[in-house]
Amino acid sequence: MRRAILASPNSQPLLPKLANIVGAKHVITDPDVMAPHLSEWRKLYTGKAQALVRPSSTAEVSAILRLAHETDTPVVPQSGNTGGVGGQIPDQSGRAILLSLARMDRVRDVQPLSNMMTVEAGVILQNVQAEAEKADRFFPMSLPSEGSCMIGGNLATNAGGTGVIAFGNTRDLVLGIEVVLPDGRIWNGLSGLRKDNAGYEMKHLFIGSEGTLGVITAATLKLFPRPRSRVTGFIGLASPEHALKLLARAQGGSGGTVTTFELLPRLGIDMALKNGAGVRDPLAGKHDWYVLLEVSSQDADGLQDKVEMMLTGAFEAEEAEDAVLASSLDQRMNLWKIREDLPFAQATEGASIKHDISVPIASVPAFMAEALAMLAEKFPGCRPCPFGHLGDGNLHFNVTQPVGADGQAFLALYDEMNAAVFDIVARYGGSIAAEHGVGQHKRKLLPRYKDPVALDLMLTLKKAIDPRGIMNPGKVL
Numbered sequence: 330m331r332r333a334i335l336a337s338p339n340s341q342p343l344l345p346k347l348a349n350i351v352g353a354k355h356v357i358t359d360p361d362v363m364a365p366h367l368s369e370w371r372k373l374y375t376g377k378a379q380a381l382v383r384p385s386s387t388a389e390v391s392a393i394l395r396l397a398h399e400t401d402t403p404v405v406p407q408s409g410n411t412g413g414v415g416g417q418i419p420d421q422s423g424r425a426i427l428l429s430l431a432r433m434d435r436v437r438d439v440q441p442l443s444n445m446m447t448v449e450a451g452v453i454l455q456n457v458q459a460e461a462e463k464a465d466r467f468f469p470m471s472l473p474s475e476g477s478c479m480i481g482g483n484l485a486t487n488a489g490g491t492g493v494i495a496f497g498n499t500r501d502l503v504l505g506i507e508v509v510l511p512d513g514r515i516w517n518g519l520s521g522l523r524k525d526n527a528g529y530e531m532k533h534l535f536i537g538s539e540g541t542l543g544v545i546t547a548a549t550l551k552l553f554p555r556p557r558s559r560v561t562g563f564i565g566l567a568s569p570e571h572a573l574k575l576l577a578r579a580q581g582g583s584g585g586t587v588t589t590f591e592l593l594p595r596l597g598i599d600m601a602l603k604n605g606a607g608v609r610d611p612l613a614g615k616h617d618w619y620v621l622l623e624v625s626s627q628d629a630d631g632l633q634d635k636v637e638m639m640l641t642g643a644f645e646a647e648e649a650e651d652a653v654l655a656s657s658l659d660q661r662m663n664l665w666k667i668r669e670d671l672p673f674a675q676a677t678e679g680a681s682i683k684h685d686i687s688v689p690i691a692s693v694p695a696f697m698a699e700a701l702a703m704l705a706e707k708f709p710g711c712r713p714c715p716f717g718h719l720g721d722g723n724l725h726f727n728v729t730q731p732v733g734a735d736g737q738a739f740l741a742l743y744d745e746m747n748a749a750v751f752d753i754v755a756r757y758g759g760s761i762a763a764e765h766g767v768g769q770h771k772r773k774l775l776p777r778y779k780d781p782v783a784l785d786l787m788l789t790l791k792k793a794i795d796p797r798g799i800m801n802p803g804k805v806l
């Protein structure tokens with residue numbers, strides 16, 4: 330195993346000071362150890378940093394930011410490094426320090442009677458879910474990256490995922506946060522209050538700010554009663570219009586709460602079957618579109634019958650063509666695997682141009698028809714594979730390169746295709762950054778698509794909170 334090169338007292342003046350705060354072995358400059366933190370999974374962004382710094386407490390984060398503020402040193406917070414827009418990757422200047430929250434992984438407090446828990450920023454999302462379960466409670470945030478993303482990153486990106494349809498985005502799941510401001514001051518906003526109208530709601534400024542306003546060090550999260558039964562199904566249908574009708578039917582009468590409603594095209598199933606390990610075709614025949622449906626209930630019995638009745642109604646109304654309900658945990662895992670493997674299965678097919686967009690839910694079919702027709706005309710041969718959270722109007726409108734084409738040549742079309750798709754999104758009153766945020770990926774697009782007054786307010790807040798511009802420069806704004 331390689332040993333990290335430790336910061337020596339003779340290296341640049343900042344590093345020994347950082348070593349005094351966190352201990353020398355947590356100021357890492359070894360290029361091999363830093364490398365995985367300086368690039369991201371989509372391989373779109375790489376960066377450089379003076380050091381990877383790994384604090385273990387809020388007090389250490391505070392001392393690091395005070396030092397960064399005094400020395401005008403840029404700070405890039407990084408949690409699980411699963412972000413989709415390069416926000417967690419420093420620029421190429423090498424001036425920044427990369428601040429890893431991974432050592433801040435303590436569960437501070439779980440209070441089942443108040444339905445809340447307080448965790449530090451570096452707790453992995455899956456561990457948050459598991460801690461809630463130990464207390465017979467449920468933490469509903471669920472992302473395919475939940476085994477490695479961390480709650481600090483989830484808050485900083487206001488992550489969405491498959492549970493938003495029932496429980497909202499990350500910001501809806503947070504009672505309070507603790508933040509270290511760019512000058513090192515600590516704001517302890519870890520209130521467990523569910524009602525507090527004493528002035529502006531400051532936590533929402535930091536949630537979704539992608540590390541540009543401060544470092545989130547801990548959060549008090551909402552917990553929910555654990556569902557006592559759950560039914561998972563895969564439904565084949567003819568079009569996104571049919572899927573929307575099925576959504577209304579399921580929400581109106583499936584005997585429980587619709588906690589997942591994910592749309593997938595047949596191409597996505599084919600890609601998952603071809604490139605995902607151990608994925609099985611969910612239905613006997615082929616359908617143009619599919620929905621992964623999950624319904625949850627506080628009743629222990631009877632849910633399956635009610636979902637079956639709802640589906641019978643959907644077949645009679647010709648909203649659905651075929652369906653399977655999981656009858657074992659193994660079957661449920663297979664159904665979920667198709668959805669969860671899709672981003673990776675798509676990556677195996679070559680280069681993709683991605684659009685993480687949202688439009689009003691009822692506009693999804695019309696948006697989709699218009700955008701697909703535009704792609705067919707302007708980018709012949711490309712393979713659109715739009716999938717995602719239909720119940721939130723949020724689609725990963727991803728477009729894979731033509732079969733056998735040159736990946737780099739296809740990626741050269743990125744800006745042109747983005748503009749063509751985003752202009753349609755804008756006409757439907759949608760967002761060009763529905764789930765993954767802005768980061769560096771969409772920073773230049775923001776002035777074109779963000780309301781100018783809102784953008785001006787964002788700039789004003791940034792200047793007020795981070796006057797020296799040290800927090801995650803070059804991201805969002």
Ligand SMILES: Cc1cc2nc3c(=O)[nH]c(=O)nc-3n(C[C@H](O)[C@H](O)[C@H](O)COP(=O)(O)OP(=O)(O)OC[C@H]3O[C@@H](n4cnc5c(N)ncnc54)[C@H](O)[C@@H]3O)c2cc1C
Binds near residue numbers: 410541
């Ligand atoms: C396979 C896969 C599937 C995904 N699916 C979804 C999905 O369904 N929905 C969704 O919303 N996202 C999804 N993502 C994106 C990603 O998982 C989320 O954005 C996640 O919330 C990022 O968490 P992280 O810990 O990895 O943060 P990082 O990637 O480390 O950081 C993300 C951003 O937050 C900032 N940041 C990180 N920690 C802090 C902190 N403590 N304080 C202040 N700023 C901070 C960083 O500077 C950066 O700007 C997916 C990613 C992958 C790889």
